[in-house]
Amino acid sequence: MTDTERTTGTSDGDLLLEVDDVVKHFPVRSNTLLNRTSAQVRAVDGVSFSLKVSETLGLVGESGCGKSTLARLVTALHPVTSGHIRFKGQDVTTLSRRQMRPLRRSVQMVFQDPYGSLNPRRRVGSILADPFLVHDSLSRSEVKKQVQALMARVGLSPEHYNRFPSEFSGGQRQRIGIARALALRPDLIVCDEPVSALDVSIQAQIINLLEDLQDEFMLTYIFIAHDLSVVRHVSDRIAVMYLGKLVETGPVEEIYSASRHPYTASLLSAVPVAATAFHGPRKKRIILTGDVPSPVRPPSGCRFHPRCPKAQAKCAVEEPVLEQKPGDTPGHLTACHFPVTADEPLAAASREEPPAAAQPTLAEGAQR
Amino acid sequence: MSLIRADLGIDAVAEQEPDANRPDTEFVGRTPRQLAWARLRRDRVAMASLCFIVFLALVAIFAPLLTALIGHGPNTEYSNTGLSLSGIPVAPGHNGFLLGTDDQGRDVLSRIIYGARVSLEVGVGATALALGVGLVVGLVAGYYGGWIDAILARFMDILLSFPILLFALAIIARFGPSLDLVLIVIAMFSWPYIGRLVRGQVISLREREFVEAARALGSSDLRIMFVEIAPNLVALAVIYATLLIPVNIVLEATLSFLGLGVLPPTASWGNMIAEAQTGDLFTVAWWFLVFPCVALVLTTLAFNLLGDGLRDALDPRHGRSNITPPTKAQKGRARLRRKATRAGARADA
Numbered sequence: 086m087t088d089t090e091r092t093t094g095t096s097d098g099d100l101l102l103e104v105d106d107v108v109k110h111f112p113v114r115s116n117t118l119l120n121r122t123s124a125q126v127r128a129v130d131g132v133s134f135s136l137k138v139s140e141t142l143g144l145v146g147e148s149g150c151g152k153s154t155l156a157r158l159v160t161a162l163h164p165v166t167s168g169h170i171r172f173k174g175q176d177v178t179t180l181s182r183r184q185m186r187p188l189r190r191s192v193q194m195v196f197q198d199p200y201g202s203l204n205p206r207r208r209v210g211s212i213l214a215d216p217f218l219v220h221d222s223l224s225r226s227e228v229k230k231q232v233q234a235l236m237a238r239v240g241l242s243p244e245h246y247n248r249f250p251s252e253f254s255g256g257q258r259q260r261i262g263i264a265r266a267l268a269l270r271p272d273l274i275v276c277d278e279p280v281s282a283l284d285v286s287i288q289a290q291i292i293n294l295l296e297d298l299q300d301e302f303m304l305t306y307i308f309i310a311h312d313l314s315v316v317r318h319v320s321d322r323i324a325v326m327y328l329g330k331l332v333e334t335g336p337v338e339e340i341y342s343a344s345r346h347p348y349t350a351s352l353l354s355a356v357p358v359a360a361t362a363f364h365g366p367r368k369k370r371i372i373l374t375g376d377v378p379s380p381v382r383p384p385s386g387c388r389f390h391p392r393c394p395k396a397q398a399k400c401a402v403e404e405p406v407l408e409q410k411p412g413d414t415p416g417h418l419t420a421c422h423f424p425v426t427a428d429e430p431l432a433a434a435s436r437e438e439p440p441a442a443a444q445p446t447l448a449e450g451a452q453r
Numbered sequence: 454m455s456l457i458r459a460d461l462g463i464d465a466v467a468e469q470e471p472d473a474n475r476p477d478t479e480f481v482g483r484t485p486r487q488l489a490w491a492r493l494r495r496d497r498v499a500m501a502s503l504c505f506i507v508f509l510a511l512v513a514i515f516a517p518l519l520t521a522l523i524g525h526g527p528n529t530e531y532s533n534t535g536l537s538l539s540g541i542p543v544a545p546g547h548n549g550f551l552l553g554t555d556d557q558g559r560d561v562l563s564r565i566i567y568g569a570r571v572s573l574e575v576g577v578g579a580t581a582l583a584l585g586v587g588l589v590v591g592l593v594a595g596y597y598g599g600w601i602d603a604i605l606a607r608f609m610d611i612l613l614s615f616p617i618l619l620f621a622l623a624i625i626a627r628f629g630p631s632l633d634l635v636l637i638v639i640a641m642f643s644w645p646y647i648g649r650l651v652r653g654q655v656i657s658l659r660e661r662e663f664v665e666a667a668r669a670l671g672s673s674d675l676r677i678m679f680v681e682i683a684p685n686l687v688a689l690a691v692i693y694a695t696l697l698i699p700v701n702i703v704l705e706a707t708l709s710f711l712g713l714g715v716l717p718p719t720a721s722w723g724n725m726i727a728e729a730q731t732g733d734l735f736t737v738a739w740w741f742l743v744f745p746c747v748a749l750v751l752t753t754l755a756f757n758l759l760g761d762g763l764r765d766a767l768d769p770r771h772g773r774s775n776i777t778p779p780t781k782a783q784k785g786r787a788r789l790r791r792k793a794t795r796a797g798a799r800a801d802a
Contacts, residue, residue: 160669189671196665196666201662201663205685220670265670
């Protein structure tokens, strides 16, 4: 179909998406009538990364760090405040609504909440027909055929065409959401926590489905998640966000085995591991103190410094640049003045550790 | 057999809701509408009201046929059979007048039947018009927000703050009374109720993920408003339209009572009541005052009770619909409005 035509211009390894210093500030309005802006929520504050065709980028970070906002900037659901997003070399931040239409076709999104992302008053067949009705002029019977093929592809039975979303389970609904995103054979699918609302057993099914579809249709994913083990499983590269900025990005195995940013290290140390004798002594947890600061008034210098176990005077003054640190492979970038070295006892530097049973893990705490 | 199974299914669903998302439960394909209908059918008061309203609608539709069967036209003055020698109206049940006659010897039953036509036409027609305008304005205001919303919302507030009756009187006095004008004037003052309600609902609906998903697909604003959001407003619109109909029926009766609605000799419940009150003949012949009042009260009561029943049936706390339940304040307002309706009906009587 058309997807082959569309991907011929970009051979494997080509850049599909370039995000260049993208900023999104939401004004906090104190007076709606006079439009008086009293403050800015700096949801995304200067983020750059790029994506190759059929690559998966895992985007991790705590709640409120701007992951979902970034996802909505990439899918052009929100306009950017500044910066550029280039899709296949074309700057999409300046496009008008009409010019955006081809982009809508090739960039799609899978939403977090399979209950909220499907209109409860519309039948599944009609929801899935939308992409065809909006973009193509197909006959009614042709649309129905396409929709049923789509349903079959994501593992739903096509006879359920006339059902309402409330008649499906959470996992089935997420399949509907994926089918909708897949309908127009996009190049890039942004998955905004596609499995965090699902049962663990269902999570695996959905992730496998996403991986199969990636192979079949040469899809590129931006995969947002709280669950670090899920991200590790699906991603080729990882980007870690903290308070609207990328703090570290790189190949998945390197991030997991040799993270350089203290925030990444603490995030990873919070992943629950089945502690058996076989695995050797459990890695020390790095417990961060305090809450994530408000994105309305982020800390000076490095945004992580008030909670960082390694923070020094320089961190509060000078903002670190996202750059390659000595000894890392190219593509592994860290924004830190004092990157973590291998086997550095970070946990010792962190303040006293509460009893293990009562520890709220970062990942859990972030999972709402 | 299928009937029996369906009945059992309804009971089971009504009891097991709202947690329908248990895994491994295969659901009998039941649409939200079917669920609501099942709930409504269990509500005896609402079903009785619905039956009454259907009966009334049939009576209104077949009014000429019915009056032909009765043998008395609505505007014919039966000076021989309908009035006694001293000019007193005939009592109910005499001379073939089931509900008696009025002071001019006209059949009260026939006039009430024709009055139902006027009441329903104005009540339903004005409400339908108000619903259409309110839905569109509410959708636009709520969806776009910003300046558009500010202007439309203020406009609705201004209309709602008008003394309706006084203003209606002024307009009708200027253009001369007619059924169409009454209908339009009533619609003009009742659409902001719907509009405001819809606007509030749309403001919360437009933030939902399915709207975002539609936007990500490239759906147009019109498509999002009418294909995505509007179906989620149906329950709300149905409930409030049902509650608005009796208000508008009473308003029409009030205008007719004041001589600014339907012009005599055409029968309307309002002008029947007004005419009956002009003399003091009703002290001896109570029927031609009481029966139109009874018709008016029963009709408004039926619509109000049906509206209540519909609200219960379409209530989100039972199904997983997304209309937020009415707040305490809203419920209080609705109760007040219903009270006012009944009080108004009584006052007219």
